[in-house]
Amino acid sequence: MLIIREDLGKxxxxxxxxxxxxxxxxxxxVDSLIESGNYIKxxxxxxxxxxxxxxxxxSDGPFIEAREGISGYEIIQAENIEQAAAIAQACPLVxxxxxxxxxxxxxTIYGVSxx
Amino acid sequence: xxxxxxxxxxxxxxxxxQLISLILQRFRSLSIESxxxxxxxxxxEAAMRWPEQGIPENPSGWLYQTxxxxxxxLLKKNxxxxxxxxxxxxxxxxxxxxxxxxxxxxxxxxMACCNPDITPKxxxxxxxxxxxxxxxxxxxxQFGVELEAIEKMLYRARQKIKSExxxxxxxxxxxxxxxxxxxxxxxxLIFNEGYKQSGxxxxxxxxxxEDALTLNKFLFDSPLCNSETKALQALMLxxxxxxxxxxxxxxxAIELEYQDRSFWDGSLIQLAHQLLTESEDSTFSPYxxxxxxxxxxxxxxxxxxxxxxxxxxxxxxxxxIYPSPFVEINYAVALQYNHQDEKAFRILMDLHRNPYFNKLxxxxxxxxxxxxxxxxxxxx
Numbered sequence: 001m002l003i004i005r006e007d008l009g010k011x012x013x014x015x016x017x018x019x020x021x022x023x024x025x026x027x028x029x030v031d032s033l034i035e036s037g038n039y040i041k042x043x044x045x046x047x048x049x050x051x052x053x054x055x056x057x058x059s060d061g062p063f064i065e066a067r068e069g070i071s072g073y074e075i076i077q078a079e080n081i082e083q084a085a086a087i088a089q090a091c092p093l094v095x096x097x098x099x100x101x102x103x104x105x106x107x108t109i110y111g112v113s114x115x
Numbered sequence: 116x117x118x119x120x121x122x123x124x125x126x127x128x129x130x131x132x133q134l135i136s137l138i139l140q141r142f143r144s145l146s147i148e149s150x151x152x153x154x155x156x157x158x159x160e161a162a163m164r165w166p167e168q169g170i171p172e173n174p175s176g177w178l179y180q181t182x183x184x185x186x187x188x189l190l191k192k193n194x195x196x197x198x199x200x201x202x203x204x205x206x207x208x209x210x211x212x213x214x215x216x217x218x219x220x221x222x223x224x225x226m227a228c229c230n231p232d233i234t235p236k237x238x239x240x241x242x243x244x245x246x247x248x249x250x251x252x253x254x255x256x257q258f259g260v261e262l263e264a265i266e267k268m269l270y271r272a273r274q275k276i277k278s279e280x281x282x283x284x285x286x287x288x289x290x291x292x293x294x295x296x297x298x299x300x301x302x303x304l305i306f307n308e309g310y311k312q313s314g315x316x317x318x319x320x321x322x323x324x325e326d327a328l329t330l331n332k333f334l335f336d337s338p339l340c341n342s343e344t345k346a347l348q349a350l351m352l353x354x355x356x357x358x359x360x361x362x363x364x365x366x367x368a369i370e371l372e373y374q375d376r377s378f379w380d381g382s383l384i385q386l387a388h389q390l391l392t393e394s395e396d397s398t399f400s401p402y403x404x405x406x407x408x409x410x411x412x413x414x415x416x417x418x419x420x421x422x423x424x425x426x427x428x429x430x431x432x433x434x435x436i437y438p439s440p441f442v443e444i445n446y447a448v449a450l451q452y453n454h455q456d457e458k459a460f461r462i463l464m465d466l467h468r469n470p471y472f473n474k475l476x477x478x479x480x481x482x483x484x485x486x487x488x489x490x491x492x493x494x495x
Contacts, residue, residue, distance in 0.1 A: 003482070008382045008383070008385075031428075053139055057235055057300055058391075059239075059240055059257050059258050059259075060257050060258075060259065060307060060477070061307050062306060062310045062350075063302075063349075063442070063445040064371060065446075065448035065449050066444050066477055067311070069371060069448040069449075069452070106158050
């Protein structure tokens with residue numbers, strides 16, 4: 001991370017206003033490409049080929065919306081339901097009596113192969 | 116666990132893949148399995164010796180030296196003399212491996228794993244295992260597949276490598292530019308693995324994210340760097356800027372709406388923003404769009420300020436170049452905030468009816484959240 005922090009030094013001192021003064025301009029090119037529809041390389045995608053592509057690998061990612069979007073659930077990884085319950089029990093809100101947590105296992109994934 | 120144990124655990128996470136890569140580069144006739152065994156044994160030895168004798172002054176150097184000695188012993192036993200001669204010609208001074216050297220070795224290993232003779236997905240799996248030492252079950256979660264599928268893939272990839280030998284070039288520029296897109300994908304997934312950790316694993320997770328950022332920075336500073344490299348770096352920086360703000364003091368996740376935005380790192384956001392601007396090209400990759408989405412969140416002064424219409428537009432574009440159930444789920448959440456509940460529900464239900472994707476944990480969670488939000492009485 002240090003070497004990334006070094007880059008920050010090079011950027012000089014800017015105030016927040018200066019930093020984001022060009023925001024309205026920002027991403028104009030992304031928007032213009034989307035509008036023109038020219039951002040797809042090569043041939044248009046075939047509906048039939050959905051989710052199946054030679055080079056693309058389907059995977060999870062650090063998407064913000066589903067993980068941080070709507071309050072209410074937490075997924076925890078635990079060896080078994082007892083351990084999961086113990087983890088939930090340790091939640092400070094539960095300890096203070098401010099919340100009750102329901103612990104439920106999530107179905108195992110099977111039948112998915114998109115190699 | 117005591118201090119020494121903790122220190123060894125951190126080194127194990129950080130250096131495992133790098134040590135494998137370093138000894139494979141030095142001793143070309145070693146198999147990937149032997150290299151793995153040697154590194155394991157070395158850590159076992161450290162766990163035995165260090166608590167009594169104390170942590171060496173240069174722990175990484177000690178680990179490397181021990182791995183090297185073990186490799187030499189093994190090769191002597193197997194009469195691989197060519198390699199031994201090579202090892203002798205390397206002077207002691209040249210063997211001082213810096214942190215930079217370790218990282219460089221790791222990137223080299225990553226590029227070697229992205230071998231076009233095996234399928235793209237197997238390349239990613241192999242790299243996640245050997246470059247970042249990810250557990251098989253965690254790799255399976257990243258792809259939304261069964262553990263056995265990943266084990267099989269690893270097995271086949273190793274067989275293939277055994278028969279053709281994984282060539283580790285001494286120079287990363289020997290590898291073709293065509294490997295770059297898979298290399299980016301691996302870095303992206305290392306970052307994601309770190310980013311989704313919570314509770315006790317937060318600091319470990321942060322290390323993985325920084326690992327991913329540093330690997331990509333090496334690419335960034337090399338002649339291989341392209342517009343995708345820049346966009347990926349921007350995407351990771353937008354997210355790392357918000358890393359700590361996502362948790363309360365006890366390591367519990369805080370939803371985006373309730374995060375204290377003054378804890379977001381403004382200078383990292385600024386750097387990310389600059390890189391995203393620099394990444395402009397005549398076309399764009401999924402990383403460009405994901406970075407654009409992260410940027411929209413980062414620039415919003417408050418949750419209520421968020422430009423959900425722009426986010427939805429970027430998701431639509433993303434789905435066109437990268438159709439994926441993972442992306443659709445996130446798009447559905449964005450649609451809800453853009454007051455398009457019906458459309459969101461339709462997408463979620465379509466996925467739910469799909470026998471391949473209806474078992475994704477994140478889908479089940481999103482549907483339950485949706486139902487709870489539109490009908491709070493409903494519970495879950």
